[in-house]
Amino acid sequence: MGNEIALEMVLIPGDTFFMGSPQGEPEWIETEGSKHRVTISSFLISKFPVTQAQWIAVTNLPKINIDLESDIANFKGVNRPIECAFWEDANEFCARLTNKTGKPYRLPTEAEWEYACCGGTTTPFHFGATITTDLANYDGTGRFINGIFRPGYYGRGPKGFYREETTEVGYFQVANSFGLFELQRYCFLGSVDDWINIGLPDTLQNLVETYVQHLGRESYYELH
Numbered sequence: 197m198g199n200e201i202a203l204e205m206v207l208i209p210g211d212t213f214f215m216g217s218p219q220g221e222p223e224w225i226e227t228e229g230s231k232h233r234v235t236i237s238s239f240l241i242s243k244f245p246v247t248q249a250q251w252i253a254v255t256n257l258p259k260i261n262i263d264l265e266s267d268i269a270n271f272k273g274v275n276r277p278i279e280c281a282f283w284e285d286a287n288e289f290c291a292r293l294t295n296k297t298g299k300p301y302r303l304p305t306e307a308e309w310e311y312a313c314c315g316g317t318t319t320p321f322h323f324g325a326t327i328t329t330d331l332a333n334y335d336g337t338g339r340f341i342n343g344i345f346r347p348g349y350y351g352r353g354p355k356g357f358y359r360e361e362t363t364e365v366g367y368f369q370v371a372n373s374f375g376l377f378e379l380q381r382y383c384f385l386g387s388v389d390d391w392i393n394i395g396l397p398d399t400l401q402n403l404v405e406t407y408v409q410h411l412g413r414e415s416y417y418e419l420h
Contacts, residue, residue: 201253203242203293206375208312210238215310221320222351234307241304241312244365244377249274251281251289260291275364313379315372320351322372322379329356331370332378333363 216231217224248269255264261284268280281289290301304312315322321331327350329336336356338348348355371377 201249203246203250204244205240206243208239208241208308208374210236211311212236213311213314213316214318215307217320234311236305236307236311239304239308241308241376243375245277246289247275247365248272248278251278254289254292257292257296260288260295262288264288264292269362271362273362273364275366276362277365279362309379312374312376313372315374315376317373323370326351326353328353329359331368333359333367 212233212235214231215234217228218231251264251268252266255266264285268278268285269276270279286303290303293301313322319325321327323331327334334356335358336348337358338346338355340346348358366377368378372379
């Protein structure tokens with residue numbers, strides 16, 4: 197990527213797994229889908245969320261389809277994640293990396309994302325049945341969203357606190373069994389918001405290098 201900035205990739209082995217979540221899981225919603233068997237091939241995915249430094253490096257690469265804004269974060273810091281990339285931006289990011297390296301980059305599929313995110317576990321989060329603000333950055337105090345109060349805890353987990361800003365990637369030092377960090381960083385109330393290649397909203401996160409071939413359900417509270 198230039199200027200000694202690189203994306204560290206992790207090989208995820210292919211496997212067959214059960215995608216989706218059981219209806220008895222706390223705060224299950226229909227859009228999460230019922231559990232069903234899915235087989236995926238091995239693929240590479242970035243170890244950490246995309247940082248602002250990495251994003252800026254790619255914005256300086258030759259344009260493929262659209263222009264990219266270099267300033268797409270409210271909370272500044274070269275090692276903080278980007279926050280405000282559109283789906284089209286994410287695909288342009290991949291296209292520029294492909295052009296630069298000669299190796300095809302793309303966004304992961306929904307199945308790939310869930311598989312990588314779960315890290316082989318069957319619990320709601322790769323680190324267990326619940327979540328705390330010591331493990332991820334989210335609003336642990338609770339708030340009203342669309343007129344509904346969302347408590348700052350999940351299941352039987354404790355309430356936490358609200359940092360009100362992003363943290364540097366790798367801040368929590370809690371990797372899943374694949375060695376991936378913070379795949380749950382951008383999740384919002386039941387719908388995974390990492391950009392994947394079928395267009396789930398909201399932010400670019402981990403990228404897949406497809407010359408090996410072709411995340412989980414960590415999607416309950418607003419994380420940053």
